[in-house]
Each structure stands twice: as C-alpha cells, then as structure tokens.
Amino acid sequence: MNNRLVKSGFKAFALTSVLALGIAGCASSTTESASTEEEDTSAETTEEAPAEDGLRIAIMPKAINIGYFSAWDEGAQKACEELGASCDYIGPNEATGPAQVQFINQVIQEGYDALVISAADQNAIVPALEEAAAAGITIVTSDADVAPEAADARLVSILPSAADRIGTAEVDWVAEEMGEEGSVAILSAAATAANQNIWIEAMGPYLEETYPNMSWAGGSLESAVFYGDDDPTKSVEQFNAILAQYPDVGGIIAPTTVGVLAAAQEKKAKGVDVAVTGLGLPSEMAPYIEDGTITKVGLWNPIDLGYVGVYAAVLGHNGEFDGSVGSTFMAGETSYEVVDGGIAFLGDPFTFTIDNIATFKEIY
Numbered sequence: 001m002n003n004r005l006v007k008s009g010f011k012a013f014a015l016t017s018v019l020a021l022g023i024a025g026c027a028s029s030t031t032e033s034a035s036t037e038e039e040d041t042s043a044e045t046t047e048e049a050p051a052e053d054g055l056r057i058a059i060m061p062k063a064i065n066i067g068y069f070s071a072w073d074e075g076a077q078k079a080c081e082e083l084g085a086s087c088d089y090i091g092p093n094e095a096t097g098p099a100q101v102q103f104i105n106q107v108i109q110e111g112y113d114a115l116v117i118s119a120a121d122q123n124a125i126v127p128a129l130e131e132a133a134a135a136g137i138t139i140v141t142s143d144a145d146v147a148p149e150a151a152d153a154r155l156v157s158i159l160p161s162a163a164d165r166i167g168t169a170e171v172d173w174v175a176e177e178m179g180e181e182g183s184v185a186i187l188s189a190a191a192t193a194a195n196q197n198i199w200i201e202a203m204g205p206y207l208e209e210t211y212p213n214m215s216w217a218g219g220s221l222e223s224a225v226f227y228g229d230d231d232p233t234k235s236v237e238q239f240n241a242i243l244a245q246y247p248d249v250g251g252i253i254a255p256t257t258v259g260v261l262a263a264a265q266e267k268k269a270k271g272v273d274v275a276v277t278g279l280g281l282p283s284e285m286a287p288y289i290e291d292g293t294i295t296k297v298g299l300w301n302p303i304d305l306g307y308v309g310v311y312a313a314v315l316g317h318n319g320e321f322d323g324s325v326g327s328t329f330m331a332g333e334t335s336y337e338v339v340d341g342g343i344a345f346l347g348d349p350f351t352f353t354i355d356n357i358a359t360f361k362e363i364y
C-alpha cells in the first residue's frame with residue numbers, strides 16, 4: 001500500500017543522478033571534529049584544489065560520525081567542485097545543539113562565506129545561526145531545519161519531502177509487516193530534532209485513523225516514543241527499554257538511520273520477535289535485509305540533499321536566489337521551488353527490500 005510513495009519517474013531520475021555523482025567523486029574536504037579521544041581531535045585535511053576565488057563553505061552534519069551524513073557530504077562536495085567552492089566537512093561527534101554551537105562559532109570566527117547545516121536541535125542553535133547571518137554568512141539548513149518560528153535565521157531549508165509523506169509511509173511499512181495488528185513504539189533520534197519530530201507528529205493520527213487494530217504502545221503517541229539521540233549505544237539501550245516497558249510490542253519504527261541500524265542489530269543479536277522498520281541507509285541495512293531480520297526500510301537520497309544544499313547556499317550568497325516563497329533555483333539539471341515555510345523539497349522516499357537492496361547498497 002505504500003507503493004504510491006515510490007514514483008517510478010523520480011526513482012529513475014534519482015538513480016541516474018546518484019550514479020553520476022558517484023562517478024565524479026569529490027575534490028577536497030577538511031574533516032574536523034570535537035572529541036576528547038585522541039584520534040578524533042586532529043583535523044584531517046586533503047586539499048587537492050582549493051578554489052582561488054570561490055566561496056568557502058562549511059558543511060555541518062548533526063554529528064560527523066553518522067554514515068548518512070557522509071553520503072550527504074559526498075553530494076555537498078560534488079556541488080562544491082562544480083561551483084568552484086572550497087568546502088569543509090566540520091561538526092561534532094555527538095548530535096546535540098550545544099555541540100554544534102561550538103562549531104558554528106568556529107565558522108563565524110574563521111569567516112566562512114556560507115554554512116550548510118543539518119540542525120541537531122531546532123532551537124538551541126538559532127542564536128548562533130543569527131550571529132553567523134549577522135556576520136554575513138549565508139545559512140542553508142539541509143536535512144533537518146530550525147523551528148518554524150526561527151525560519152528567518154536561514155535563507156532556505158532543503159528537506160527530503162513533506163513530513164506527512166515520510167511519517168505515514170513508515171506507519172504503512174510497519175503495518176504491512178505486522179498484518180495491520182498490534183501495538184507500535186517509535187525509536188527516534190533526539191527529542192530536539194525538528195525532522196524526526198515532524199514525521200512523528202504525522203504518524204500519530206494516521207495510525208489511529210488508518211489501522212483500527214493497531215495502537216501506540218502505552219496507549220498514546222507520547223508514551224510510544226523513545227529517544228536514542230542518534231547515538232548507537234543509546235539507541236540499543238532504548239530499543240531494549242521499549243521491549244522492557246512493552247513486552248507485547250509488535251512493531252518498532254525508527255525514523256533515523258542510527259536508530260534503525262541499532263534496532264536491526266539488537267533484534268538479530270537477541271532474536272527478538274518484533275517488526276522493525278524506519279529510515280535506513282541501504283549500505284548499512286543491507287546485511288539485515290539480506291538475512292531477513294528486516295523486510296523493508298525507506299529513505300530518500302542523502303547525496304542529493306547535500307548537493308542541493310550547497311547550490312542554494314552559493315546562489316544565495318551570490319545574490320542570485322533570495323529564498324522567498326515562490327522563488328526557484330537550479331541545482332545541476334533540476335529546478336527547485338521554495339514553498340511555504342521557506343522550504344524546497346527533494347522528492348518522495350524510496351523503499352528498500354530484498355528486491356532492490358543489492359543495487360542501492362552500492363550507491364549510498
């Protein structure tokens with residue numbers, strides 16, 4: 001029933017574009033992270049061809065060690081190369097607002113021209129972003145936005161697709177596997193992450209209205225949500241906390257690549273009888289789809305998300321795009337339009353099953 005979410009036209013386009021990106025590779029990047037661990041404190045720099053007159057852009061993930069963001073950065077670096085920009089992949093080891101703020105301050109101090117950021121916390125980073133904007137830095141959120149009331153803190157937000165499509169699709173995936181019966185819990189990222197929160201909000205009423213024999217664990221959406229903070233260890237702990245609190249839970253939706261990977265690993269390790277689905281990176285989820293631990297996960301193309309974010313930032317910085325509702329910009333061959341809320345959407349998520357995982361796992 002969720003097939004309506006996979007439009008063949010989009011699928012063909014995205015696959016082609018991803019393959020093209022994959023072949024082109026990326027030119028230069030700097031990786032920096034804040035950590036007390038020795039190996040993480042040093043900045044690793046491979047500057048092959050820094051742009052002479054090009055812009056200097058910071059590409060900041062929620063946390064630098066999440067595989068999804070490596071794919072996002074791959075797209076960003078590809079756009080940087082096409083646009084002659086010099087781009088540094090920089091950010092914290094833990095996906096929290098305060099940790100990101102330290103790096104935003106560094107971006108201000110070092111006088112970057114633009115910042116493309118996935119907000120780990122929809123509120124905590126806003127003052128730092130405002131300071132950055134006041135210093136002339138063009139800000140684009142990509143993947144996860146700031147709170148709607150703080151939309152003026154950035155030029156535009158590049159998001160995968162409308163929240164309700166992502167949220168309701170995940171409910172359909174878990175329902176399909178549970179035979180449309182039983183209770184469901186959610187293993188999310190951080191309680192402060194705008195992207196997961198808007199998807200979860202859309203899941204709540206949809207499950208109740210669409211599946212009369214299904215319910216949220218504990219009786220309400222609120223009681224069903226657990227937060228693993230996009231940290232692998234905490235996500236495993238929270239997976240087990242769900243099972244301890246709701247031993248009869250029939251399904252777990254993890255709308256985070258970190259959470260769904262942790263859930264699949266732990267489901268397999270413990271041999272737990274619970275349906276697990278969510279938003280998974282095909283390259284990380286392939287072993288669990290191939291061995292039958294998981295039947296289906298979905299995701300958009302994070303490479304495209306990073307790519308489009310950099311185009312918006314560069315065009316915005318150069319005064320060729322103002323981010324207003326109704327305005328458009330080109331990223332590569334594709335035109336994007338800004339809709340209400342100052343957002344440009346990428347397209348619908350793909351689903352990955354045993355039928356296509358072999359192809360997708362090679363791409364991202």
Ligand code: RAM
Nearest residue numbers: 068189255256257258279
């Ligand atoms: C994790 C992050 C990211 C989200 C994906 C689905 O990698 O939380 O923000 O978009 O999952």
